[in-house]
Amino acid sequence: MLQLSRQDASFVYLETPHTPMHIGSVAIYDPSTAPGGFVRFKDVLNFIGSRLSGARSFRQRLVRVPFDLDHPYWIEDPEFDLEFHVRHIALPKPGDWRQLCIQVARLHSRPMDLNKPLWEFTVIEGLDNVEGLPPGCFALVSKVHHAAVDGMSGVEMSTAVHDLDASMAPPKETDDWKPEHMPNVADLLTRSYLNSLRQPMRVVETIGRSLPGMAKLAATVSKGEVSLSNTRMAPKTRFNGKVSPHRVFDAVPFKLADIRAMKNAVPDATVNDVILAIVGGGLRTYLEDKNELPKESLTAMAPISVRGEGEKAALGNLVSAMVIPLGTHIAEPLERLKYVHDEAVNSKAMTNAVGARSLADYSQLIPSGLAGLAARLYTRVGAANTHAPVFNTVVTNVPGPRVPLYFCGAKMLASYGTAPVFDSMGLINPVYSYGDTIAISFTADRDMMPDPEKYAAALQASFEALKAATLGGPAPAKPKAAPKPKAAAKPAPARAPKPKSATKPAPRRKGAA
Secondary structure, eight states, X not given: OXXXXXXXHHHHHTOBTTBOOEEEEXXXXXXXXXXXXXXXXXXXXXXXXXXXXXXXXXXXXXXOOGGGSSOOEEEEOTTOOHHHHEXXXXXXXXXXXXXXXXXXXXXXXXXXXXXXXXXXXXXXXXXXXXXXXXXXXXXXXXXXXXXXXXXXTHHHHHHHTOBSSSSOOOOSSOOOOXXXXXXXXXXXXXXXXXXXXXXXXXXXXXXXXXXXXXXXXXXXXXXXXXXXXXXXXXXXXXXXXXXXXOEEEEEEEEEHHHHHHHHTTSTTOOHHHHHHHXXXXXXXXXXXXXXXXXXXXXXXXXXXXXXXXXXXXXXXXXXXXEEEEOOTTXXXXXXXXXXXXXXXXXXXXXXXXXXXXXXXXXXXGSOHHHHHHHHHHHHHTTXXXXXXXXXXXXXXXXXXXXXXXXXXXXXXXXXXXXXXXXXXXXXXXXXXXXXXXXXXXXXXXXXXXXXXXXXXXXXXXXXXXXXXXXXXXXXXXXXXXXOOOOOOOOOOTTSOOOOOOTTSOOTXXXXXX
């Protein structure tokens, strides 16, 4: 048995029918590279079954302590059934991008069974009319509970089911997995009592580790090296209230080379700075069109991994976070990038002064029963509608491989991200890179964003405007609606779908969920 950390357990406590707390991905594959040129569902089952030893999360399930007196435990599931976790559906004709987005949103909105290992894979066939993709492609939609993985540890699961070539060679390591017996109530309560006795010592240790960081932060502020001027609550927007059970999904891909070239327009700027500036521009356009743009800048929470070198395969979440203004109050794209870069540097300096690991450790100090009760009450009373948010959205960057990956012998052409939304935060922007492409995906509450195609078009226009401002070229016109569908382009066999020229919309925009 392995106990969840407070941070991992918080995602269990936050789970409600309206706020399923899983992350995931949407990967698209070309089966023509597989043996025989096609992939059958039984091949998928056999392939995944042979790779289960590659990640502990595949066969571990939760055991909750009675009354949530202590954080839950992971055990090796004695009732594990692969076919419960791997499903198979198909899009009806014509099988276009909009249909895929709708299906992904439906799958993502459904809570997972917390009495099973917390992951699901759904194979979606019938992607025959997605622009930029060869007919016959299929998608693999993954869902993994946030209690089990964060963006970085989730790489372990992805690595387990992907190869670097199409040979489908079996793994070299032997599978020595053994199920565990379900623990009895008395054992769980005894462990809970012993853990409560150790809690005061944990509090003292955590405070002791953080005091030098607090002193360092105070010193840097007094010297003017760090500013606290923007450490205030975020302005309230349509995305910062109580969420519904419904979701939307879409994604906009860009050339990674363009993003890297754009960052050079501002000294020491990073790829993350460019992505944040694009999101800021997209939100500015989307809210301005609805006459809802606040005068103050919207802010984004950006997760930071605090994994050490020996923790790369550790189960669960090892993250802290920064809150960075997005410059939505700035119309000029290059000025917005400069502003975002300066604010990111300041936020990073604050986090480094205190210590990202110390900030994460503080989350371990809240009693489990109180944490669970607080999360449930917050949702039931609709508290998110009554206060200003700490941040407006989340932008989380998950770096991917530069080399092609293969699933069941089928070559991956594109990869996008999905993530949870919850009360007070109804929009999240996972950023996935793969090969020569980086994509800003987004998951949102459908009531808060009934027109995801407009936000997708706004992100595309924000990219084009920033590209024109940093690399030269004509500035794009302000988008009024989603780009119209175009004739199918020839497939690019060696890389994921990507946008066309700087004056045209994204290549496969055909509407959205």
